[in-house]
Amino acid sequence: MSSLRLEHDGPLAVLTLDDPPLNLFDHDTMADLAAAVDELTAGPPRGLLMRAEGKVVSAGVDVAKVFAGLDAPRASALWAQWLAVIHRLEQLPCPTVFAAHGLTLTAAFEVALACDLLVAARSARFGLVERVVGLTPAMGGTQRLAARAGAARARELVMTGELYPAETLERWNVVNRVFDDDGFGEAARGFALQIVDGPTRAHAATKRIVRSYLDGGVLRADYAVPKAAGDLFDTEDLRDAVRSFIDRGPGHATFEGR
Known part of the structure; x- marks a missing residue:
């Protein structure tokens, strides 16, 4: 068992x-x-x-x-x-x-x-x-x-x-x-x-950035940020949350992990 x-x-x-x-x-x-x-x-x-x-x-x-x-x-x-x-x-x-x-x-x-x-x-x-x-x-x-x-x-x-x-x-x-x-x-x-309930893909990016910092300090994490954060603009969660922010203001977005 x-x-x-x-x-x-x-x-x-x-x-x-x-x-x-x-x-x-x-x-x-x-x-x-x-x-x-x-x-x-x-x-x-x-x-x-x-x-x-x-x-x-x-x-x-x-x-x-x-x-x-x-x-x-x-x-x-x-x-x-x-x-x-x-x-x-x-x-x-x-x-x-x-x-x-x-x-x-x-x-x-x-x-x-x-x-x-x-x-x-x-x-x-x-x-x-x-x-x-x-x-x-x-x-x-x-x-x-x-x-x-x-x-x-x-x-x-x-x-x-x-x-x-x-x-x-x-x-x-x-x-x-x-x-x-x-x-x-x-x-x-x-x-x-x-x-x-938060932005799953953004959380994954956060994990990668923190790991880069732990592995090589602030400068290594800085190198990781542009792609990790940039890739999020292709996610449904970010696009929908930005649209919600523009239309209704902060605090109304929901996330699906995509």
């Missing part, structure tokens, strides 16, 4: 980690994630919400199943394979939102950091705790934390292995929004739907 469930709520795809009580990541979980990302790549939705069932989002990697018996060459190959899934998730041409309602450790936190936006319940806690087994995060968490919060904060989270509350990580620009525990699921879905 798959540990991940992919459903569709109109234009929003919802990918749920559903293997309580701990929602641990192992080879099967990553294979299921890879398959889901492949499906979403083949038929992109207008947005993706990632969430989890159970009391915790995830207690991280199943150490007994994944680490036992690994030597250096096989471990390197494993991390390269799992990072390839992270890269494909980041390359989806739609906004991606990760909703964390509770404890979110190691692999799950790294998947969350690969999403465009991270929202959390007020009681949620996060940690990259690989130090307890003598490891450093191997699915991209360290560098993605550095991109969001700076190198010093990334070193702190990884080297201490402490658990950090959602509100602290919001101040550090790791978490985008914190919602109350009561009604968190509805708030997270509403936030994702708000993003999905």
Whole structure:
């Protein structure tokens, strides 16, 4: 039975980690994630919400199943394979939102950091705790934390292995929004739907521009902007929105993702 469930709520795809009580990541979980990302790549939705069932989002990697018996060459190959899934998730041409309602450790936190936006319940806690087994995060968490919060904060989270509350990580620009525990699921879905209702093709262009900045700084992003923004003038969404703006003023446009 798959540990991940992919459903569709109109234009929003919802990918749920559903293997309580701990929602641990192992080879099967990553294979299921890879398959889901492949499906979403083949038929992109207008947005993706990632969430989890159970009391915790995830207690991280199943150490007994994944680490036992690994030597250096096989471990390197494993991390390269799992990072390839992270890269494909980041390359989806739609906004991606990760909703964390509770404890979110190691692999799950790294998947969350690969999403465009991270929202959390007020009681949620996060940690990259690989130090307890003598490891450093191997699915991209360290560098993605550095991109969001700076190198010093990334070193702190990884080297201490402490658990950090959602509100602290919001101040550090790791978490985008914190919602109350009561009604968190509805708030997270509403936030994702708000993003999905926007100009999907423009969101994809925004993702490409941000990626250019992360890869090469402001000047590289500047080189990417003319084509990324220019191509939008061939989309139905922009043409219809411009017409609506001229005819009725701002705030009346609707978008179809075309």
